[in-house]
Every structure is written in structure tokens, then in C-alpha cells.
Amino acid sequence: MRVITQQVFGGPEVLTVVDAPAPQPLPTEVLVRVKAIGLNPLEARLRAGEFPLLGKPPFVLGWDISGVVEQARTSRFRPGDEVFGMPLFPRAANAYAEVVSAPALHLARKPAALSHVEAAALPVVGLTAWQGLVDLGGVTAGDRVLIHGGSGGIGHVAIQIAKALGAHVIATAGGGKREFVEGCGADEVIDYTAVDFTEAVGDIDLVLDTIGGDTVERSLGVLRPGGHLVTAVAEGDAELVDGFEAAGMRFSGIAVDPDPVALRGLVELVEQGRLRVHVRETFPFERVADAHRLLDGGHLQGKLVLTV
Template identity: 60%
Template sequence: MRAVSQDTFGGPDVLHIVDVPEPTPLPSEVLVRVRAAAVNPIDAVVRSGGFPLLGQPPFTLGWDISGVVEEVVPGVTRFEVGDEVYGMPFFPRAGNGYAEYVAVPSRQLARKPAAVDQVHAAALPLAGLTAWQALNDAAKVAPGDRVLIHAAGGGVGHLAVQIAKARGAYVLATAGAAKHEFVLGLGADEVVDYRTADFTRELKDVDVVLDAVGGPVGRQSISVLRPGGLLVTIVDRTDLELRAATIDAGRRFAGITVEPDYVGLEALAELVDAGKLRPYVEHALPLAEVAKAHELIESGRTRGKIVLTA
């Protein structure tokens, strides 16, 4: 089968197609024929060596997949051959998603939402589970909550806006001017241009902030939270100074690391099929153009997601 590999850390040009044996599923696993695999910002950081999550190369990147079950190991009861599934296998260990086949524990998969194709389903797991685990599990967003989503036009952000809205929140967002119409179309009630305006002056009495930017944004966000409000960060989760500053200000802090979660995947699929959540894919490229996909993800200008088709 074809897969993407790299022999060294570096730029997008280190990524290349190789021919490797199909994986053999172990007990509790199914073999999935991958039809689409999303590219996430973390993929580029791992590829470059900036975050050596997978150790030294060679390795195959990719965690977001959507495809068709090709083989079921006896004892697995959740799926049958021919089922369309999607998921985020093994994160943060190697998921090997940039490939034509992957072997995946059945409980790290869910049935693909019926309302979208394989490309859009592949765009959902990592970013969607991040937003779901932040807003549903950590924040328990309820109707009427004022929720601020930073980087609302990005991969996590554009899904978080829709999830918060589906839960009945009043959604505030930050995004560049070029993405305002897009973010408002997702359901945001107010959008602030972070390049030309100070969101700390524009917004107040926020119940939940979801920070997907990091750096000074988290600390600045403390002041817009109401007393007892919650700062959720998916970037600076280990920043003890940020945590202390948030708590000292009378607010709450949660750092999120996304986890494989078939219950969350099923909840996301329900929202998609109910018309309340739509992953946006700006670029869908063949597997052979993986280097171009990484160039695009590193530009920081993408709306929604980038997906590879296998």
C-alpha cells in the first residue's frame, strides 16, 4: 500500500510516498481502507521536529481518518465489513493516517455521519473532539452562556463556534477581517478583528473562553471572564503561571489535551446529521500532494480544514 513517510525532520519537502505492507489488525482492531485523512497544525510541528512527539523519523503522520472497514478481527462487535467509519486513532501516539490502510481499535472509531462525504468526515475528529471535550466535557456550556472562541475561523475554532451555538450559547469570536463573514455564517453572534481591535475592551462578562492561540491571548482573556468564569486552553495547558494567574483572579482554568473518544465522535455525528455542525474543508488534495498540504497548513491562513484523499 502507499503511505507518506519522512526520513528526517524538516520542511514539507521531507514528506514522500513509500510502498509498505498493509497493517495486520490485532485483537480489538479493524482494518480501515482510508478514503480521506485530514492535516492538522500539529502534523506540521511534528514533521519539522519542533515537537518530536513520535520520536525520530522515519514515521507516518496523520490522525484524522475516514474510510471503510475492510476486515474485522473476531471478537469485535461494533462494526462489520463495509461500514463507513471515522476517527482519531492512537493520538498522541502514531496514528499512521497518511496511508491507504490503517489498523485501528474499534472503540476509537464511530460510524461516519451520513450527511457528509468521506472528505468532510475526515475533517472532523481531532478538531471536533478538541472543541467537544473543551466545551461539553470541561466547560459544560449551557443555554445562555456567553462563550468566546479565539481563532474562530480555524480548524478547531470553526467547529467550536457551531458546537457552542448548538448548545444554546451566545457566541463571541475573534478572527481576522477576511474571515468575519465566514465566522458569522457559522453562527457567531459577534466577531472582533484581533488585528485592529482590543478584544479586552470590546468584550466582557464572558462565561467561557476557548483559547486556541496561546501566548499572551490566554492571559489577556482573564479580564473578559466574569468572576467564576472558565478559561479553557488547548495550547498552554501546562502553563503553571497562566493557571495561577487565572485562579488568583477568581476565575477557573482548564487545560485540554484531546483524547480518542468514540462517545464524542458519536455526539459530533449526531450534530452533523441534525444539520447543526458542518466541517468546512478549504482544500482537498491527493495523498501525493502532501507537501503542498503542509505548506498550506503552515501559512496560517486556512479557513477550516485541509484534507488528503487516498
């Protein structure tokens, strides 16, 4: 099989396609013939050596996959089943590959409403949003939810999940992305390039942050007493935790995991027609470096996907 690997840290050009032996599934695992691979900003940081999650190269990046089961050492799936998921995170799943071995519990049957490309785009962002809003945030009908980065991978999925939970959703996004964010279901959109969100909104029950930086600290001022900020990018900041708690607020960081219950929740929303994932662009497997150049640029609307 072919895999995409790197021998050193660096720019997109360090990613190379090589031949490698196919993995062998262990008991409780399945072997998946991959059809599409979702890309995430974290992978660009790992490639560049900015975050030590996988240690030093050589390694194979990737977690988001959709494909067809070839071998099944479990009763959960059979050969021929179409599946998708985010196996093994935060351990290496070696998903930038034509064939992946994965725990069956980390996968779900692909909804018929989604293509393999769409399904591969969903797991990391969908599970992050679900765990932030449902598991940590406990969002319920009538809550006022502010989502920072509403047009991004996590953000545009989070808007839809929050709406499905019955929340009033406010999202920040650049002015040119207003129509897209409104199309995802946002009740209000704040153009952060023209308006200070701290002056435009208040009495928020939950803030879901995908931006980081001073956006987190400034969000303290828009929360109602006892409000909750959940962040996907600043989870390890003890000083922030202390600051929020001193102000009578709650602060949580998302350490996303391949929870099968949450994955089934995403499937149900897709099947109900209440959740879709936007794919900004697809790239063939061999053009992974071009895809990573777009990742490096940031400010993406939706997701990027490799086709295999």
C-alpha cells in the same frame, strides 16, 4: 500499500510516499481502507521537529481518517461499513496511509450527510472543541462564550457546538473572515486586526483559546468572576494556571483523546443538521508536501484534506 513517511525532521519536502506492508488488525481492531485524511497544524510541527510527541523519525504522521472497513476483529463493525475517527491519539496512528489499523472504539459510522473528505476533516478539531466546551467547559444555555480563532479548524466547529448548547457566541477573526464566521453561527465577531478584544467584550463565562501567546493572559480580563478559560495550545503552563487561580478564575488545557462518547455527540449534531465542517482545500495523496506548505503558512480557514 502506500504510506507517507519521513526519515529526518525538516520542511514539507521531507515527506515522501513509499511502499510498506499493510498492518494487521489486533483483536478489537478494524482494518480501514482510507478514503481521506484530515491534516492538522500539529502535524506540521511534528514534521519539523518542534514538538517531540512521536520521537525521532522515521515515523508516519496523521490521525484524522475516513474510509471503509476491510477487516473487522470486533462485533462493532463489519466489512463494508463506512467509518471515521481519530484513532490512538496521542500515540502514532500512522494515518498518512492507504490502509490503517485502528481500535474499533476510536471510530464511528460515518454520517450519510458527510462525504469522506468532510468526515476526515472533523475528528481532531471536533473532539477538541467538544471536550473543551462540553467536558471541561460545561457550557449550558445562556452562557457567554468567547472563541479565539473563530475561522480556524477548531474555532469554526466550536462556534457551532456552542450554539447547539444554547450559548451566546462571540468569536475573534480577521476582518476578511467575518462573513464565514457569522455563517457558522457566531452572534458577534471581533476583528482582532482592528479591535482589542479586551475592550470590546466582557462578562464572559468561558473562553476557548486556539491561539496561545499573550491572548491567553489578556483573556483573564474579559472573564466574569469565576469564569473559565480552556486552551488547546497552552495546556502545560503552570504559571498561567497559578495566575488564573489567584484571580479567582479557572484554567484548563485540552489534551484531546479519541473519546467514543464525544465522537457520537459530533455524529448526532451532524445528523441534526447543526454541525458542518469546512474544507478549505483537498490535495491528492501524492501532493502532501504542497498541503503541508499551506499548513506552515497558518491562518487557514477551515481544514485541509488529503484524498486517497
